Amino acid sequence: MAQSVTGIQIGGTSFPPAVKPPGSGNTLFLGGAGVRGMEIQGNFVKFTAIGVYLEDKAVPALSVKWKGKTAEELTESVEFFREIVTGPFEKFTQVTMILPLTGQQYSEKVSENCVAIWKKFGIYTDAEAKAIEKFIEVFKDQTFPPGASILFTQSPNGSLTIGFSKDGSIPEVGNAVIENKLLSESVLESIIGKQGVSPEARKSVATRLSELLKESDHCVAGNEKVDECTKEAENKFSSFAIFRNSLFSAPRCPSSVCKQRTSIRLAVVSLPLS
Numbered sequence: 001m002a003q004s005v006t007g008i009q010i011g012g013t014s015f016p017p018a019v020k021p022p023g024s025g026n027t028l029f030l031g032g033a034g035v036r037g038m039e040i041q042g043n044f045v046k047f048t049a050i051g052v053y054l055e056d057k058a059v060p061a062l063s064v065k066w067k068g069k070t071a072e073e074l075t076e077s078v079e080f081f082r083e084i085v086t087g088p089f090e091k092f093t094q095v096t097m098i099l100p101l102t103g104q105q106y107s108e109k110v111s112e113n114c115v116a117i118w119k120k121f122g123i124y125t126d127a128e129a130k131a132i133e134k135f136i137e138v139f140k141d142q143t144f145p146p147g148a149s150i151l152f153t154q155s156p157n158g159s160l161t162i163g164f165s166k167d168g169s170i171p172e173v174g175n176a177v178i179e180n181k182l183l184s185e186s187v188l189e190s191i192i193g194k195q196g197v198s199p200e201a202r203k204s205v206a207t208r209l210s211e212l213l214k215e216s217d218h219c220v221a222g223n224e225k226v227d228e229c230t231k232e233a234e235n236k237f238s239s240f241a242i243f244r245n246s247l248f249s250a251p252r253c254p255s256s257v258c259k260q261r262t263s264i265r266l267a268v269v270s271l272p273l274s
Contacts, residue, residue, distance in 0.1 A: 017030050034200025036197045050201045055089035081194070
């Protein structure tokens with residue numbers, strides 16, 4: 001059975017175990033968190049705290065290939081994080097300021113990095129140019145004092161919802177939506193990718209998912225375990241709406257067993273647990 005998905009405290013920023021992102025009807029679990037910073041004159045200066053959330057079906061989607069891998073193996077795997085970034089499930093990223101920053105500073109730096117990479121690989125088109133223009137425009141008049149947050153909801157269909165929060169709350173609706181899959185994926189890639197700005201967040205995501213994938217595998221390892229795991233999940237999470245309508249089939253098993261297995265997978269990762 002999976003360990004509880006808990007919140008993470010990064011300095012004065014608290015990332016809860018689960019959130020409902022702007023522009024989404026789903027509740028996503030906390031996949032990991034870490035800081036962005038750099039060495040300046042011998043001191044590590046922290047700029048932002050970053051939390052990465054994933055839709056619950058990320059676990060069964062990733063378990064096919066990555067279950068049983070250690071946290072170290074996942075941390076070093078470029079392919080693993082590419083599957084997170086491009087996977088058919090929602091992602092949500094909260095970037096909370098530790099030091100103040102203007103919207104112009106943030107958007108120009110992100111845009112500069114994205115365009116440089118796209119041009120390097122020959123994938124920078126008019127569509128991306130227009131997306132970057134809109135991205136910069138959204139941030140133009142924004143300022144982010146310590147504690148303020150930039151919020152990105154990445155949809156599997158390629159849309160990027162951008163929201164802002166000054167008080168730590170998560171709004172239901174974003175400030176803008178940009179329909180460009182490459183930009184949407186690049187924002188998350190720039191944080192947890194191989195050359196991402198937060199190696200700490202990357203390691204945190206790998207560590208958490210390594211455990212969740214192991215525990216998901218435990219509960220579907222054999223048919224004799226299904227009833228036991230189902231009862232354990234129902235008892236532990238009886239006060240939460242943990243069994244959802246969307247099901248993920250397991251190969252070569254009776255439909256009733258597949259449904260039980262799916263319920264266990266969802267129960268493991270979808271709620272704020274303690």
